[in-house]
Amino acid sequence: MTSFAPPFIYNFNALADQRSPFCLGVDPSKDLLTRWGLPDTAQGLREFCDRVADAAADKVALVKPQSAFFERHGPDGLKVLQHVMKRFKQGGALTLLDVKRGDIGSTMDAYAQSLFGPNSAYHVDAATFTAYLGFGALVKTLELARAANAFAFVVVRSSNPEGTALQNSKGSDGRTVAEALADDIRAFNEQPGPKAFPVVGAVMGATLPDSDRGVVERLGGTLMLTPGIGAQGAGFDDLKRLFAGRELQVVPTATRSVLEAGPDAASLRDALERHLEPARRFRDGAKR
Numbered sequence: 001m002t003s004f005a006p007p008f009i010y011n012f013n014a015l016a017d018q019r020s021p022f023c024l025g026v027d028p029s030k031d032l033l034t035r036w037g038l039p040d041t042a043q044g045l046r047e048f049c050d051r052v053a054d055a056a057a058d059k060v061a062l063v064k065p066q067s068a069f070f071e072r073h074g075p076d077g078l079k080v081l082q083h084v085m086k087r088f089k090q091g092g093a094l095t096l097l098d099v100k101r102g103d104i105g106s107t108m109d110a111y112a113q114s115l116f117g118p119n120s121a122y123h124v125d126a127a128t129f130t131a132y133l134g135f136g137a138l139v140k141t142l143e144l145a146r147a148a149n150a151f152a153f154v155v156v157r158s159s160n161p162e163g164t165a166l167q168n169s170k171g172s173d174g175r176t177v178a179e180a181l182a183d184d185i186r187a188f189n190e191q192p193g194p195k196a197f198p199v200v201g202a203v204m205g206a207t208l209p210d211s212d213r214g215v216v217e218r219l220g221g222t223l224m225l226t227p228g229i230g231a232q233g234a235g236f237d238d239l240k241r242l243f244a245g246r247e248l249q250v251v252p253t254a255t256r257s258v259l260e261a262g263p264d265a266a267s268l269r270d271a272l273e274r275h276l277e278p279a280r281r282f283r284d285g286a287k288r
């Protein structure tokens with residue numbers, strides 16, 4: 001499918017400048033639904049998502065629903081996922097489905113169709129992927145994303161401590177897994193061609209130590225989604241520590257630290273603003 005819409009990267013940059021680069025995660029866990037006084041059912045899920053969309057759809061650049069929290073409610077949960085994507089699109093936000101797909105090439109082609117193809121249930125602007133089966137297995141997916149003017153974030157260094165041993169293990173050429181992935185992503189984005197805009201980003205946790213600065217450097221101009229702010233212990237100051245000089249490439253994201261402020265609409269909006277504003281200031285740092 002060839003799309004005539006502007007590529008994701010242009011839309012994201014325009015919205016990040018107008019609104020904020022902050023990406024709001026939507027993880028309607030049983031715990032959050034209960035805290036909000038809602039039943040742990042598809043109806044409860046829809047009510048939760050409508051309230052989040054009311055508070056945030058016209059304020060954020062990007063929304064990141066976590067597919068698992070919708071899938072656990074079966075087909076009705078998937079309808080709510082379609083619904084919440086639509087609500088955010090109507091509010092002018094871009095959609096990123098956090099689904100972390102990763103498989104052999106032939107299966108990846110089917111996943112790519114399900115996300116970016118003409119019959120996609122969601123028509124996402126972007127999705128998340130893992131490269132444990134090799135970056136090469138993702139290449140056709142990335143080509144399809146390019147044709148659809150969509151975007152793919154590949155996990156390079158995740159925010160959780162359990163990821164470190166694997167991601168920092170060294171291959172025969174002396175590079176760590178994360179470094180090799182960073183090089184692959186950069187090379188893919190820098191390929192010449194008629195549609196030579198970046199189509200792959202990297203997930204780089206805001207929780208990472210200073211020693212990961214080298215991976216950030218290897219990524220060059222790659223867009224970076226940075227989970228780990230709030231509930232996982234990182235703060236906006238960690239962005240300055242890890243991503244100084246790369247401010248325009250950072251997409252700060254948080255989920256629980258915003259959504260736990262609900263269900264009261266004013267508290268939810270305040271919590272959202274406490275994330276939108278430091279994300280704006282961080283991005284604006286690049287212009288000084």
Ligand SMILES: O=c1ccn([C@@H]2O[C@H](COP(=O)(O)O)[C@@H](O)[C@H]2O)c(=O)[nH]1
Pocket residue numbers: 025027066098157158159160203205227228229230231232253254255256257
């Ligand atoms: O490295 C990663 C990649 C993705 N996530 C996702 O983010 C949310 C959790 O966000 P909180 O702000 O901590 O609530 C969840 O959907 C994860 O799958 C991540 O945490 N780390």
